[in-house]
Amino acid sequence: MTAFSNQSLMRNKYYSWIIKNLFSSWVNSLMTVVAIIFIYEVGTFFLNWAIFGADFRTNFRGELITDRTLCSKNISPGEFGACWAIIYARWDQFMYGFYPIEQVWRVNFVYVLLPLAIIGILFDKLPFRKYFIYFTFIYPFLAYFMLYGGPGLSVVGTNKWGGLLVTLFLGVTGIGLAFPLSIVLALGRRSKMPIVKSLCVVFIEFIRGVPLITLLFTANVMLPLFLPDGVNPDNLLRALVAVTLFQSAYMAEAIRGGLQAIPRGQIEAAQSLGLNYWQTTRKIILPQALKIAIPPIVNTCIGLFKDTSLVLIIGLFDLLGIGRAALADMTWTKLYYEVYVFISLVFFIFCFGMSRYSLYLEKKLKTDNS
Amino acid sequence: MTKIKSLFISLLLILGVSTAIAGSHGSTHDLVKERGKLMCGSNTGLAGFGAPNDAGVWEGIDVDVCRAVAAAVFGDASKVEYVPTTSKVRFTVLQSGEIDMLSRNTTWTLSRDVDLGLEFVGVNYYDGQGFMVSKDLGVSSAMELDGASVCIQVGTTTEMNLADFFKANGMSYESVPVETNSEADAAYTAGRCDVYTTDASGLYASRAGYPDPSAHVVLPEIVSKEPLGPAVRHGDSEWADIVRWSLNAMIIGEELGITSGNVDEMKSSNNPEVLRLLGVDAGYGAMLGLSDDWAYNILSQVGNYSESFEKHIGPNTPINIQRGLNALYKDGGILYAPPFR
Numbered sequence: 254m255t256a257f258s259n260q261s262l263m264r265n266k267y268y269s270w271i272i273k274n275l276f277s278s279w280v281n282s283l284m285t286v287v288a289i290i291f292i293y294e295v296g297t298f299f300l301n302w303a304i305f306g307a308d309f310r311t312n313f314r315g316e317l318i319t320d321r322t323l324c325s326k327n328i329s330p331g332e333f334g335a336c337w338a339i340i341y342a343r344w345d346q347f348m349y350g351f352y353p354i355e356q357v358w359r360v361n362f363v364y365v366l367l368p369l370a371i372i373g374i375l376f377d378k379l380p381f382r383k384y385f386i387y388f389t390f391i392y393p394f395l396a397y398f399m400l401y402g403g404p405g406l407s408v409v410g411t412n413k414w415g416g417l418l419v420t421l422f423l424g425v426t427g428i429g430l431a432f433p434l435s436i437v438l439a440l441g442r443r444s445k446m447p448i449v450k451s452l453c454v455v456f457i458e459f460i461r462g463v464p465l466i467t468l469l470f471t472a473n474v475m476l477p478l479f480l481p482d483g484v485n486p487d488n489l490l491r492a493l494v495a496v497t498l499f500q501s502a503y504m505a506e507a508i509r510g511g512l513q514a515i516p517r518g519q520i521e522a523a524q525s526l527g528l529n530y531w532q533t534t535r536k537i538i539l540p541q542a543l544k545i546a547i548p549p550i551v552n553t554c555i556g557l558f559k560d561t562s563l564v565l566i567i568g569l570f571d572l573l574g575i576g577r578a579a580l581a582d583m584t585w586t587k588l589y590y591e592v593y594v595f596i597s598l599v600f601f602i603f604c605f606g607m608s609r610y611s612l613y614l615e616k617k618l619k620t621d622n623s
Numbered sequence: 624m625t626k627i628k629s630l631f632i633s634l635l636l637i638l639g640v641s642t643a644i645a646g647s648h649g650s651t652h653d654l655v656k657e658r659g660k661l662m663c664g665s666n667t668g669l670a671g672f673g674a675p676n677d678a679g680v681w682e683g684i685d686v687d688v689c690r691a692v693a694a695a696v697f698g699d700a701s702k703v704e705y706v707p708t709t710s711k712v713r714f715t716v717l718q719s720g721e722i723d724m725l726s727r728n729t730t731w732t733l734s735r736d737v738d739l740g741l742e743f744v745g746v747n748y749y750d751g752q753g754f755m756v757s758k759d760l761g762v763s764s765a766m767e768l769d770g771a772s773v774c775i776q777v778g779t780t781t782e783m784n785l786a787d788f789f790k791a792n793g794m795s796y797e798s799v800p801v802e803t804n805s806e807a808d809a810a811y812t813a814g815r816c817d818v819y820t821t822d823a824s825g826l827y828a829s830r831a832g833y834p835d836p837s838a839h840v841v842l843p844e845i846v847s848k849e850p851l852g853p854a855v856r857h858g859d860s861e862w863a864d865i866v867r868w869s870l871n872a873m874i875i876g877e878e879l880g881i882t883s884g885n886v887d888e889m890k891s892s893n894n895p896e897v898l899r900l901l902g903v904d905a906g907y908g909a910m911l912g913l914s915d916d917w918a919y920n921i922l923s924q925v926g927n928y929s930e931s932f933e934k935h936i937g938p939n940t941p942i943n944i945q946r947g948l949n950a951l952y953k954d955g956g957i958l959y960a961p962p963f964r
Contacts, residue, residue, distance in 0.1 A: 581805055
């Protein structure tokens with residue numbers, strides 16, 4: 254074949270794909286045209302707003318923006334672009350909350366090591382995976398020591414934590430703690446022992462029957478009333494307990510779905526080989542069940558990660574709370590779009606990452622027996 | 624079973640380990656001194672009253688009351704730990720002892736004072752609920768608002784006042800409930816409601832931030848009394864006295880013309896009340912269990928009431944609130960502190 258005919262073949266291929274998928278009838282053609290116009294209009298508007306017409310650190314006169322009155326859009330009526338200076342000015346708060354600025358390296362240290370701690374669990378083909386897994390188990394203690402402080406490091410109370418730190422802390426720790434708990438609950442719910450079973454059922458159904466906000470309020474408001482005066486568990490920890498319990502109930506149901514999808518024959522086969530309950534569960538049931546349950550588990554994780562922003566109502570400053578506090582400051586007030594777009598972007602990065610990972614895992618674990 | 628049991632035990636342990644036992648039966652004053660810092664309930668962010676600035680430092684006239692108390696107790700206005708509270712959790716947080724005082728634009732009402740077990744120790748801002756509408760609506764009085772949709776912050780006295788006002792005038796409204804003040808503001812700006820109601824101070828603060836402030840009017844009707852002030856727990860009068868007189872010291876400071884700038888010169892004043900206030904004539908600090916220079920510390924580190932007002936919400940700030948009711952009694956307002964003797 255000549256290069257020319259090859260090219261025209263390619264062109265024909267695209268051409269026919271376009272005809273077939275976008276312009277197969279006049280209704281479809283119309284919708285395609287409308288959709289293209291819509292995407293173009295919205296896309297160009299957004300890009301102009303967010304990038305081309307936007308102020309980053311300086312306005313159109315080249316001055317450094319230190320408060321909202323210096324934003325181009327507040328100087329000249331013709332300008333409408335975003336004013337990202339608020340994000341620059343509040344960057345430290347968005348990332349670390351009110352963490353003392355000279356100690357921020359500790360948070361950065363924990364942030365940098367987080368991928369190293371997770372990577373061992375995520376990818377099984379990793380070289381030296383064993384050591385990464387060891388690190389995964391050390392990491393929580395290391396992170397806690399670095400963040401909170403202890404011998405050799407000054408103590409930074411959790412009330413100084415905020416922004417992405419709180420969001421990640423609640424999200425990662427909540428998911429991490431809820432995972433083992435949820436396996437126990439899911440197995441317990443399928444147990445033949447009546448007390449264990451009913452305990453698990455009551456726990457799961459109770460937690461799933463109330464909204465997360467209720468749990469947060471209970472943990473935040475009710476708990477201290479039951480405890481003696483002056484005994485106040487840490488605010489962030491209370492939220493963490495609520496978040497963990499909430500997540501474990503939902504994850505347990507996802508895992509139960511996986512458990513129920515395992516054919517009875519698998520268990521019987523394992524038993525006939527002489528495996529006891531724990532061996533059967535650990536070697537036969539759970540690996541298959543968890544695989545099946547990956548999509549719903551990731552679903553609940555994504556849900557939880559976003560739900561962490563509810564802690565705002567009990568006065569914790571997560572990423573969203575920091576954003577709102579920034580808007581309440583007279584220096585920056587009214588830059589709603591900038592703040593909320595930025596926060597959405599951060600949440601999107603994490604949630605999209607989780608979602609892509611689950612797709613990857615599903616593809617990898619697909620063994621075509623289901 | 625044992626698994627579940629150990630699960631609950633470990634959960635309890637988690638709670639227990641992180642528990643800071645601060646000693647349960649001491650007075651708040653002792654507790655605060657022992658802890659070395661004041662736990663002060665603040666807003667999660669209200670411009671001019673209490674909000675963190677770019678450097679993460681809390682600022683506002685409510686925050687200044689916390690700082691005044693810290694200056695009185697420790698001689699250092701910066702020894703405050705701010706606990707951001709939403710309108711729903713603020714009272715429980717105070718009752719449970721998590722904070723030592725609440726200074727968070729909270730209206731002093733009978734039921735809160737009596738039924739909720741709080742003690743309001745004074746008023747640091749006299750406010751009243753007002754209505755703001757867009758000029759395009761063509762409304763000049765709140766009496767013309769029948770059938771309007773109103774953005775309202777849930778769980779506040781504002782919500783009840785609104786219902787009372789409309790009921791008393793035989794009008795109806797459609798409420799658009801929101802969680803925080805900034806959300807109410809955003810909803811109003813986005814046109815989700817015709818009327819934005821909150822304390823007049825809040826309305827002015829919001830309006831100042833609009834691209835075109837003159838397109839919005841604050842209606843003349845003020846439908847409620849909203850004395851905003853700091854509160855402490857019931858039953859610890861010594862502590863209540865300290866907070867009350869810390870606030871009073873700021874007001875008396877203005878009355879006597881003592882500012883953070885001239886406080887040192889005023890120490891050699893001829894006015895006996897100035898000398899008593901600044902601790903030159905000893906004895907008054909000891910009555911409160913404080914050092915004699917407690918009020919001096921407040922005035923030198925935080926400033927008097929007028930300084931705090933002008934710095935955070937006065938006419939030279941974007942919030943631009945006139946003193947009005949909050950001027951001293953001798954300047955036409957109702958701000959009045961009992962004599963210092």
